[in-house]
Amino acid sequence: MTELRAKPHLLDNGTLFTEAERRHCRSRPDPAASLAGLFSAKEAFVKAVGALPRAPAHTFPDIEIAHGPTGRPRIRLHGRIGRWFEEGNISADVSISHSGDMAGAVVVLLAAPAPSEGEQP
Numbered sequence: 001m002t003e004l005r006a007k008p009h010l011l012d013n014g015t016l017f018t019e020a021e022r023r024h025c026r027s028r029p030d031p032a033a034s035l036a037g038l039f040s041a042k043e044a045f046v047k048a049v050g051a052l053p054r055a056p057a058h059t060f061p062d063i064e065i066a067h068g069p070t071g072r073p074r075i076r077l078h079g080r081i082g083r084w085f086e087e088g089n090i091s092a093d094v095s096i097s098h099s100g101d102m103a104g105a106v107v108v109l110l111a112a113p114a115p116s117e118g119e120q121p
Helices: 008-012 019-026 031-049 079-087
Strands: 063-067 073-077 090-099 102-111
Touching (some): 073 079, 079 090
């Protein structure tokens, strides 16, 4: 988080974070900790997807970490990666944690089984 604290311009930069993510971080008591958590989640997603064959290219803004009313993070995908996940019936769950000057995240990819021959989806 120390590195992110030294780079406050990331809150205004669309290269890594969407406008909704930047707005969320600005609303938090420690914007740098929130940014670090979101960055960790995006990085975990990229690593998980990198293990899948034929995954399309994507950018960090294509991977949006949204928060529900309870604050629970969820992954919202945009662009080609979003369409690819939808067509492949793949979903992603995320857990984010930060404490002190450390942040981390875990992403789990879930694929629904393909219907058996003759079975309706």
